[in-house]
Amino acid sequence: xxxxxxxxxxxxxxxxxxxxxxxxxxxxxxxxxxxxxxxxxxxxxxxxxxxxxxxxxxxxxxxx
Numbered sequence: 001x002x003x004x005x006x007x008x009x010x011x012x013x014x015x016x017x018x019x020x021x022x023x024x025x026x027x028x029x030x031x032x033x034x035x036x037x038x039x040x041x042x043x044x045x046x047x048x049x050x051x052x053x054x055x056x057x058x059x060x061x062x063x064x
Contacts, residue, residue, distance in 0.1 A: 010061035014050070022050040022058055 015023045026044040033041060050058060 004063050006063050007061035010058060014058055014062065015047075016062075016064070017049075022055060023047040024050050 013024065017023055024047065026046075026048060028036070029041065029044040
């Protein structure tokens with residue numbers, strides 16, 4: 001049986017926590033930031049947990 005390759009884009013976008021949850025970065029924080037409110041940009045700074053409906057797909061991409 002050949003080894004399975006990890007999806008390169010998923011490898012860069014997601015991190016695993018110690019308890020096995022998957023962390024992700026918020027969208028809409030890359031460009032065109034001048035028209036966004038300071039509060040919105042501040043709330044987009046931190047990592048977030050992936051929704052449980054998406055976890056199986058991401059785990060498949062990461063070969064977990």
